[in-house]
Amino acid sequence: MKMPIVxxxxxxxxxxxxxxxxxVVLAVCGCSRSKESSKTVIQNTGSDTMxxxxxxxxxxxxxxxPAVSVEVSGGGSGTGIAALINNTVDIANCSRRVEPxxxxxxxxxxxxxxxEFLVGFDALAVYVNKKNPLxxxxxxxxxxxYGEGGKITKWSQIGVKQPEGGDEIIRISRQSNSxxxxxxxxxxxxxxRDFKLGSRDMHGSKDVVELVTKTPTxxxxxxxxxxxxxxxxxxxxxxxxxxxxxxxxxNTLNHTYPIxxxxxxxxxxxxxxxxxxxxxxxxxxxxxxxVVRSGYVPLPKxxxxx
Amino acid sequence: xxxxxIRLCGISAILFxxxxxxxxxxxxxxxxxGGLNLREFLTSPEWYPTSERHVRYGxxxxxxxxxxxxxxxxxxxxxxxxxxxxxxxEFCGNRLRETLKITIELLAAIPSVVWGFIGLTVMNPIIMxxxxxPIGLNVLNGGxxxxxxxxxxxxxxxxxxxxxxxDSYREAALxxxxxxxxxxxxxxxxxxxxxxxxxxxxxxxxxxxETMAVLMATGHSVNIPTSVMDSVRTLTATIAxxxxxxxxxxxxxxxxxxxxxxxxxxxxxxxLTADLIVRGVRGR
Numbered sequence: 237m238k239m240p241i242v243x244x245x246x247x248x249x250x251x252x253x254x255x256x257x258x259x260v261v262l263a264v265c266g267c268s269r270s271k272e273s274s275k276t277v278i279q280n281t282g283s284d285t286m287x288x289x290x291x292x293x294x295x296x297x298x299x300x301x302p303a304v305s306v307e308v309s310g311g312g313s314g315t316g317i318a319a320l321i322n323n324t325v326d327i328a329n330c331s332r333r334v335e336p337x338x339x340x341x342x343x344x345x346x347x348x349x350x351x352e353f354l355v356g357f358d359a360l361a362v363y364v365n366k367k368n369p370l371x372x373x374x375x376x377x378x379x380x381x382y383g384e385g386g387k388i389t390k391w392s393q394i395g396v397k398q399p400e401g402g403d404e405i406i407r408i409s410r411q412s413n414s415x416x417x418x419x420x421x422x423x424x425x426x427x428x429r430d431f432k433l434g435s436r437d438m439h440g441s442k443d444v445v446e447l448v449t450k451t452p453t454x455x456x457x458x459x460x461x462x463x464x465x466x467x468x469x470x471x472x473x474x475x476x477x478x479x480x481x482x483x484x485x486x487n488t489l490n491h492t493y494p495i496x497x498x499x500x501x502x503x504x505x506x507x508x509x510x511x512x513x514x515x516x517x518x519x520x521x522x523x524x525x526x527v528v529r530s531g532y533v534p535l536p537k538x539x540x541x542x
Numbered sequence: 543x544x545x546x547x548i549r550l551c552g553i554s555a556i557l558f559x560x561x562x563x564x565x566x567x568x569x570x571x572x573x574x575x576g577g578l579n580l581r582e583f584l585t586s587p588e589w590y591p592t593s594e595r596h597v598r599y600g601x602x603x604x605x606x607x608x609x610x611x612x613x614x615x616x617x618x619x620x621x622x623x624x625x626x627x628x629x630x631x632e633f634c635g636n637r638l639r640e641t642l643k644i645t646i647e648l649l650a651a652i653p654s655v656v657w658g659f660i661g662l663t664v665m666n667p668i669i670m671x672x673x674x675x676p677i678g679l680n681v682l683n684g685g686x687x688x689x690x691x692x693x694x695x696x697x698x699x700x701x702x703x704x705x706x707x708x709d710s711y712r713e714a715a716l717x718x719x720x721x722x723x724x725x726x727x728x729x730x731x732x733x734x735x736x737x738x739x740x741x742x743x744x745x746x747x748x749x750x751x752e753t754m755a756v757l758m759a760t761g762h763s764v765n766i767p768t769s770v771m772d773s774v775r776t777l778t779a780t781i782a783x784x785x786x787x788x789x790x791x792x793x794x795x796x797x798x799x800x801x802x803x804x805x806x807x808x809x810x811x812x813x814l815t816a817d818l819i820v821r822g823v824r825g826r
Binding site: 311312314315318337338341402404406411412413414417418421427428429430433434435436437438439447450451452453454 | 587588589590591592593594595596603666667670676677679757761762763764765773775783784786787788789790794
C-alpha cells in the first residue's frame, strides 16, 4: 500500500521537472523569436466555419505584406466574440451576426462597440454518404429528421432504400454553441424549436464531413467549403414540389439556395493601421478570389463595404 | 530543514485539493443556489443549454453515459489488469518482466487524444464491421478505449501491491506444499487485497475523469443507453465541448462548473468508499 504511493509521487516529481524544463525551453525560444522580428501581429480568432478561409487569407497576405503576420485560430464564433469582448484579439471571425447581449458586454468591458465587416457568404450544405441514393431533400424533411418531436427516424420514411441495408438515420450535428448549430436551428427548425436529442454532436465542421464519409446511413450539415470528393451534397428545396437547388456560388448569390448565411469579421471600434489595411484587402478583388478558392461564396461585385 | 520542506509538500497537496474544489464550487455556486432546479438537474435527461424557447439543464443522460462507459471499461480492465499484475509479479522470468513492465508503462504514456483518435479511426470501422451496427462510436468503443487506458495503471499498482507481500509468506506457503495457483489464490490475493483494491479504484478514477478519448470515441450524443451499441455523452466530455464557448458567468457556464462539482463529488465518494473498505478490511 505504501510502495505505490511513494512511486507515483516520484513519477509526479519527474513529470513536473520535465514540464518545467519544457517551459524554460519554450520561453527561451519565444524570446529569441520576438527579438529577431519586428513584425506587426494581427490576432484573428473565431468561427470554425471560417478557419480555412481565414488561414488562406493570412497566408496570402504574408506574401504581399511580409511585415504583417496574421495569426489565425478557430474555436467557434462564440469564442471569437468572447475574445473580442475581453480585448484579446484584433479581429473576431463570426458566422452569425453579433448578438445584442454581446455588444452590451463589449461596451461594458472595453467602452467600444464591435464594428461589423461582411466578408463573404457560406452555404450550409447537407451531406450524406456517397452510397446513399438520395439526391435532394426538403427543409420540412430536415426539420422532421433533426427537430424536437420530428417523426422521421428511418430512411424508408422519406422513400430511400439504403443499398447496403440499415434503415436508421444517423443524425450528425454540432456542439450546442457553434454558430453553425445556431444557424441550422434557426433556418431549418424555425425560431424557438430545439434539436431532437440523441444526435452525434461533433466538435468541428470537418469532423461532421469525416463521420458522414465513414457512415453509410448518416446525414450531417456543415459549411459547403468542407466538401470532399468522398461525400455527397444534397440539393435542398423549401417544400415538397418546389425545385431543389444545389449549394454553389451562383445559387447562393441569387438567394435560391435556402440555407446560406453571411460571414462576418468584427473589430473593436473602428479599425486602424495594419488591421484596417488587412480588412480592406480582404474585401478587395484579390481577397475575394481567395473566398472562391476556399469553397465559399464571395461578395457580389460592387457590394464591398467602405 | 528537509523535514520542513517535505511537510510543506504534503500540506500543499491538501491545500490544492481544497483550493480546486473551492474555485470550481465558487464559479457555479451563484446558479446552484439561485435559479437551478436541482431536481430537474439530476433527474431529467434533457440537456438543452442553449435553447431559445426553454433552456433545460438535465444531466441524467450524461451521468448514465459516464456510468455506462466506466462500468464497461472496468468489466474489461479489471480481470485483464489484475491477471497481468499476477503474471508479471509471480509467474514470469526476470527478462520478460522487465520487457513487460516497460511496455506497459509505455502504454500508460500514450496521450488520451491519441487514444481518442484510435477510437475514431480504427475502432469505429471495426465495430461497424463486426457487429453490423450503423455507427461504431458508442459505449463499447469508449469502454474498450478506457479499458486500454486504465489497464496500465491497474497492472503497475497491482504489481507493486503483490510485490509488497513479504517473501516469507510465499516461502511458508510453498513449504506447506501448495501449488502456485493455490499460493496466488489463497495467500497472495488476500494479503494484497488493499493494494489491489486501490489499483482498481485508481483505474475507475482514471475512467470517470477521462475526457478527450471518450469525447471522440463515444459519439457524443445525449442519450440514455439501452445497449452497448448506443452512443452516449459523458459529463467530462460535455464540459470539454461546451465550456470554451459558453459566455463567461452565464447560467450555462455556471452549470458546467456545477457538473464539475458533481464529478468531484463522485470521485470523492469512490475514494472515500475505497478508504472505508480498506480500513474495514484492516480492522478485522
